[in-house]
Amino acid sequence: MFKLAIDAGHYLKTAGRRVSKKFDSNQTREWVLNDRVARYIAQYAGDYPIEILRVDDTTGKTLVGLQARCDRANRWEADFYLSVHHNGGIAGGKGGGIVAYGYKKPFTYRDELYNACVAATGLRGNRAKPLVSKGFHVLKHTGMMGVLMEYGFMDSATDAPVILTEEYAQKVAKATLEAIVRVAGLEKKKEDCCNVEVRILKNGASGADVRAMQLLLAANGCKGKMDEKKYGSFGSKTEAAVKQYQKKMGLEADGVCGGKTWGALLGVTG
Numbered sequence: 001m002f003k004l005a006i007d008a009g010h011y012l013k014t015a016g017r018r019v020s021k022k023f024d025s026n027q028t029r030e031w032v033l034n035d036r037v038a039r040y041i042a043q044y045a046g047d048y049p050i051e052i053l054r055v056d057d058t059t060g061k062t063l064v065g066l067q068a069r070c071d072r073a074n075r076w077e078a079d080f081y082l083s084v085h086h087n088g089g090i091a092g093g094k095g096g097g098i099v100a101y102g103y104k105k106p107f108t109y110r111d112e113l114y115n116a117c118v119a120a121t122g123l124r125g126n127r128a129k130p131l132v133s134k135g136f137h138v139l140k141h142t143g144m145m146g147v148l149m150e151y152g153f154m155d156s157a158t159d160a161p162v163i164l165t166e167e168y169a170q171k172v173a174k175a176t177l178e179a180i181v182r183v184a185g186l187e188k189k190k191e192d193c194c195n196v197e198v199r200i201l202k203n204g205a206s207g208a209d210v211r212a213m214q215l216l217l218a219a220n221g222c223k224g225k226m227d228e229k230k231y232g233s234f235g236s237k238t239e240a241a242v243k244q245y246q247k248k249m250g251l252e253a254d255g256v257c258g259g260k261t262w263g264a265l266l267g268v269t270g
Contacts, residue, residue, distance in 0.1 A: 002050045002184055005078035006041065007069050007138065008034035009085040009148075012060035022092055023160035030154060031060045033163060034084040037151060040173030041082070048177075048186050053078065066137040074143050080109065080180060081146030083138050086163060087153045096153030097125010098172075101132045103139035103146070110147045112179040120175035121168060123152055123159060149176065201257040205234040213257050216265040217241045222248065 010017050010031050017030035035058070042052045053076050055069040073081050090096050098117050102110030114131055118124045139146045151172050152159035162168050180186075199209055211232040222245040239255040246253040249264045257265075 002048070002080070002186055003053065003076060003078045004045065004050050004180065005053045005055050005073035005076065005081045005142075005144075006038050007054070007056040007064075007081075007083050008038045008058075008060070009056075009083055010034070011057060011063045013063070017088070018154065019160055019164065020092060020155040023155075023157065024164060028164060029060075030086050030088075033086045033151075033154075033169070035060060036166075036169045037173045037176075038084050040170055041084075041177050044174050044177045047188050048181055049189060050181075050186065067141065069138055070141040078142070078144050079184070081138060081142045081144055082176070082180070083136070083146070083148040085148060085150045087150040088155050090153045090156040090159075092155055092157060094156065094158045095126035096123075096156035096159040097127055097130060098123050098152060099125075099127055099130050099132060099150040101134050101136060101139065101148040101150070103133065103135050107131070107133070109145050109180070109183050112183050113147050113149060113176055116175040116179035116182075117149070117151070117172050120171045121162070123162060123168075125153075125159070198259070198262045200259075201234055203234055203236060203239045203255065206232055208232065210234045210238075213262075213265065214238060214241075217245055220245060220248075220265070 008031055012029055012031050014029075014031065018027045019030075019033075021027050038054065042054075045052055053072065055072040056064045087096065087099060098114060098121070100110045100114035100117075111131060124130070136148050139148055152163040152168075154160055154163070199205075201210055201213055214231045217238075222241050242257055242261065243253040243255045245265075246255075246261060249261075251260055251264065
């Protein structure tokens with residue numbers, strides 16, 4: 001299992017670390033942006049044999065010192081350390097972009113992360129040296145390879161509107177995780193077809209999984225009178241369609257989409 005230590009740089013109350021009021025009336029704190037990216041990285045890591053350790057306070061309320069972060073990663077014997085940040089220093093001007101810092105050679109991780117994030121987001125910026133060698137504390141005092149990523153400038157007319165969006169956080173997190181995976185030589189987990197976790201659905205349920213079930217029922221010729229006003233809502237007509245499918249598959253026709261019904265719909269056999 002690959003061990004990935006992550007910190008969302010600073011914390012909620014770090015003075016001055018926020019998006020310029022010129023571009024964001026809420027003046028979103030840097031830690032909020034950092035934490036969002038870190039959480040998406042952890043989410044995407046679920047597809048791989050990766051363990052995640054957040055070495056900062058995940059609520060952002062308590063400042064965990066830099067050496068304490070290093071100590072946590074070192075004791076855990078992490079394979080890689082990622083420090084997530086957003087930058088400042090444009091003072092309302094244009095330009096900026098993503099910047100990646102490394103300390104230990106070779107700089108394979110640093111360069112791969114930078115190139116992947118720029119390719120995914122287009123936020124190249126105008127920094128003369130977007131790939132930097134610098135002895136930041138968390139890079140110098142951890143025993144593993146590490147990279148500190150600055151995912152754009154909070155006071156840049158070019159970057160700020162972009163880095164505030166959920167889409168940007170998702171893109172940059174996915175690019176970061178996939179770059180780490182490539183350098184580390186990791187492969188996606190093999191799906192265990194006998195252990196699919198699904199929600200039991202019945203009349204009154206709603207959500208994306210209800211819509212998925214309805215589409216699968218329709219694909220299996222059991223749409224019947226399933227003409228609820230909008231897919232995603234489990235009503236009496238969807239219940240009838242479930243029963244129709246269950247009878248077709250030789251299952252108990254109770255109108256509830258539980259494990260056996262889901263298994264049949266998904267083609268999963270245990």
